[in-house]
Amino acid sequence: MTNRLFTLALALAAFAAPGRGVDLIKEGAVFKYHKGTKDASSPRSAWTGIDFDDASWSRGKLPFYNNEDVEGGTELSDMKNGYSTVYIRRKFRVADPSLFGAGTLQVKADDGYVAWLNGVEIASLHKPSSTLRYSSRSAKTNREPIKWHETKIHNLGGTTEKGWNVLCVMMLNFSKGNNDAYLDVRLSSKEREFVPPEVISVSPEPGELEKLDSITVKFSEPMSGIDAGDLMVNDYPSLSLSEKGNAFTFKLDDLPPGKIDVWWSPTHGIGDQASPPNAFAPKNDPWTYELLDLVPPRLASHLPLEGTVRQFSQAEVWFDEPVQGVDARDLMANGVTAVSVTGIGAGPYLFNFKPILIGQVELTWADDADITDFNRTPNRFDGQAWTVQVDAEHTSGDVVISELSAASVKDYKRVDGDWIELHNRGEKEVNLEGWSLTDDRGDLAKWLFPKVTLDPDERLVVFATGEDDASN
CATH class of the missing domain: 2.60.120.260 (Galactose-binding domain-like)
Known part of the structure; x- marks a missing residue:
């Protein structure tokens, strides 16, 4: 024995x-x-x-x-x-x-x-x-x-x-x-097998990309304990995970252009299928992508809108992303450059012109305008023209602020607080698209109205939450 x-x-x-x-x-x-x-x-x-x-x-x-x-x-x-x-x-x-x-x-x-x-x-x-x-x-x-x-x-x-x-x-x-x-x-x-698993490939490889909606990681052997939350992308876990053999594809949320850092969560429970499992220890953590922005900036909005105005001496524009290089000579009214411009980021940018008292005004951008976004390889704004008609006799409607509340206690009381009542005193309906409310002399288009029509003698209550809420 x-x-x-x-x-x-x-x-x-x-x-x-x-x-x-x-x-x-x-x-x-x-x-x-x-x-x-x-x-x-x-x-x-x-x-x-x-x-x-x-x-x-x-x-x-x-x-x-x-x-x-x-x-x-x-x-x-x-x-x-x-x-x-x-x-x-x-x-x-x-x-x-x-x-x-x-x-x-x-x-x-x-x-x-x-x-x-x-x-x-x-x-x-x-x-x-x-x-x-x-x-x-x-x-x-x-x-x-x-x-x-x-x-x-x-x-x-x-x-x-x-x-x-x-x-x-x-x-x-x-x-x-x-x-x-x-x-x-x-x-x-x-x-017992003591060899820990390793990453043998990552797709796409680190570097510059035009699109990044998923990352596929291939390991050296069959794995266990992998969850979607194990892969962190710019401080956020991936959305979902699919598996095919030793390859794991992590679905990502929409990512903004710029530097994208990817790393493994320090609390991951990833291992191989040995018994007991050998823990996965990342060797090249983190890795980085540069998500390129190939879309040029565009106008998000502008005032005046296309249509008829009583006078013209200013134009206010907003871009759909922050821009740089905006200069007074970039915007022209009937071929004449603006006198001055103020603004920053995505806007508003307020261009001042010599007054035009009557007739058509064509607002165009200079061919050599150097307006770009802030991408590492900047995308150039390609200009968007519009036209307005100046008519001193034009009337846009008789809409006034008929009442406002800065401390609502009844009737329209709600958690949003203050409200403003508009009243169409005229005899014709008025389309409020392009009209605005503001509490800032330097930003006359702080709150732009969408396309909404007020019939004669109709009233409209606007809740002044200061928030981007379509229900207000």
């Missing part, structure tokens, strides 16, 4: 090659056993522990059987009408549990069994619902031919200990009067 255990310890200390395994309980292994004519220990579970004294137990080779056509093994000729259970246990020595990966327990039982490793239950077949004792029976019979019942032990290295360990199995027959019984056991382990 001593020589046999010493040989096993040597086998565990050095695996022959990566991916190979070791048999801990082999065919024909010798077990200590106790026939179930009484409980094996007191308390009943004590016999499954490493330190249990089994010196008084009998010794026998696998398999244990009664009334079966078997060569070798241990025959239990007195089992029929004598007992329905048999307790078997075998100690084995482990030199280095950290070398173990996944383990496999195989049991061939007629009719059932319960197995423990170092006192911890690891597998069972047809286990009764009542407390286990010497008179227990399997919950049902096992159909012949009897097949191996296999249980995977995810991390055998974490279940076994350095030094002595013990595998215990309780054979369960369906009844004392059963004609036959059988129990055979194997325990094996794969060598």
Whole structure:
């Protein structure tokens, strides 16, 4: 027995090659056993522990059987009408549990069994619902031919200990009067794999891009524990994740142009599919993209709108993004450049012109205007012209502020607070598109009205929240 255990310890200390395994309980292994004519220990579970004294137990080779056509093994000729259970246990020595990966327990039982490793239950077949004792029976019979019942032990290295360990199995027959019984056991382990996973490719590769809506990361081996939130893009997790083999595609939210930093969340639980998994440790973290903006800036709005005005001496414009390089000579009225301009960012930019008292005014942009956005390679504004008609006799309607509230307490009371009432005093309907409200002399178009029509004598209440809310 001593020589046999010493040989096993040597086998565990050095695996022959990566991916190979070791048999801990082999065919024909010798077990200590106790026939179930009484409980094996007191308390009943004590016999499954490493330190249990089994010196008084009998010794026998696998398999244990009664009334079966078997060569070798241990025959239990007195089992029929004598007992329905048999307790078997075998100690084995482990030199280095950290070398173990996944383990496999195989049991061939007629009719059932319960197995423990170092006192911890690891597998069972047809286990009764009542407390286990010497008179227990399997919950049902096992159909012949009897097949191996296999249980995977995810991390055998974490279940076994350095030094002595013990595998215990309780054979369960369906009844004392059963004609036959059988129990055979194997325990094996794969060598633990210590190579951590790596990223072998990222698509698209870091650098300049015109579009970035997803990132595909390919790993060196099958992976586990990857979630959409593991990949961070400019401080935000990706939206969703799809998988194909070792490649994982992270769907991204809409990203603004500019520098895009990508890194792995420090709290990720990514690992390979080894048992136990080897943790993924990013080596090139973070990586960077430059999302190019190839869309030139455009006018978002302008005043006056196309149509008829009573006088003309100013034009106010807004761009759809912040711009630079705006100069008074960039905008012309009938070919004459503006006298001055003020503004910043996306606007408003207020161009002042010499007054035009009557006739058509064509507002155009100079061919050499150097208005651009702030992209690393700036996109140039290509100009958008419009036309207005000046007519001193023109009337745009008789709409006035008829009432306002700076501290609403009733009638129109709401959490938004202040409100303003407009009244069309005229005899014609008035389209308010292009009209505006402001509390700033320097920004006369602070709140522009959309296309909305006031009929004669109609009133309109505007809630002055100061927010971009379509319901106000």
